[in-house]
Amino acid sequence: MSGTAVHRGKSLRVLNGLAQASHPLPSLAVTAVAVLLGLGNGLDGPRTVLLGFAVLTGQLSIGWSNDWIDAARDRATRRADKPAATGSIAVRAVAVAAGAAALATVVSSLLLGWFAGTVLLLSVAGGWAYNLGLKATVFSGAAYLFSFAALTIGVHAAGPGESWPPWWVPVAGALLGFGAHFANVLPDLRADAETGVRGLPHRLGPRVGVIVMTLALATASVVLGLAPAQASALYSAVAVTTGLALATATTVAAIRAPHSAIAFRLTVAIALLDVVLLITITV
Structure with a gap:
């Protein structure tokens, strides 16, 4: 097998591992709902695409950070559905992907305006706070309450008209x-x-x-x-x-x-x- 073929095979394995570690169904579902809400609020085509990108990268960062932070825990419980725990992908690769997605979220969110962008970023921050330790406390549900409420406010603020829904x-x-x-x-x-x-x-x-x-x-x-x-x-x-x-x-x-x-x-x-x-x- 040639070096090019080996490299291509490794790249495909990494991409497949990242796709699985991203929690794809929740990420896509949240993004789809945000886009539909944005369209209903009067967003034009370019801003709808930008909103979808901001929400998707934010969700990807949350999903990847979850598998990165919980890799040791998932390994201990033999989670076969977690690529970082099974060794299908390096934990470092998932960490790098989470960081890159978070950076993309910051940039794309703020391009929607300072208020809308800030609220959307606060929604993502709630997900990261959950992954970083809130999940193991009695206040675990607070992260979801806050993040989903903030997401709806951010989507509304990204559109024309009043900032608050x-x-x-x-x-x-x-x-x-x-x-x-x-x-x-x-x-x-x-x-x-x-x-x-x-x-x-x-x-x-x-x-x-x-x-x-x-x-x-x-x-x-x-x-x-x-x-x-x-x-x-x-x-x-x-x-x-x-x-x-x-x-x-x-x-x-x-x-x-x-x-x-x-x-x-x-x-x-x-x-x-x-x-x-x-x-x-x-x-």
């Missing part, structure tokens, strides 16, 4: 973030316990954790259904009724079988409902 936008964002925190952590409770990570979901346990997560997302459904002035009666009725019905089913499932996947899947359905409501009412 209606109050219900960051409130719904914060509730969605809080629910996302539990959805992200609950499947890993046992692995985290082995390495001493005890955030809020760990302290509450799987049964109570699912219920709290469901209540947060159901409250977001109610807020999104009733608070917007432009909401029609039909929209409000569908939003609130569907959100509360799913919340009730999730709570029952969590109480009956806290370790079952049914409650988690129902919670994902509520989260998807809330995201659709948030995009629908703002676009």
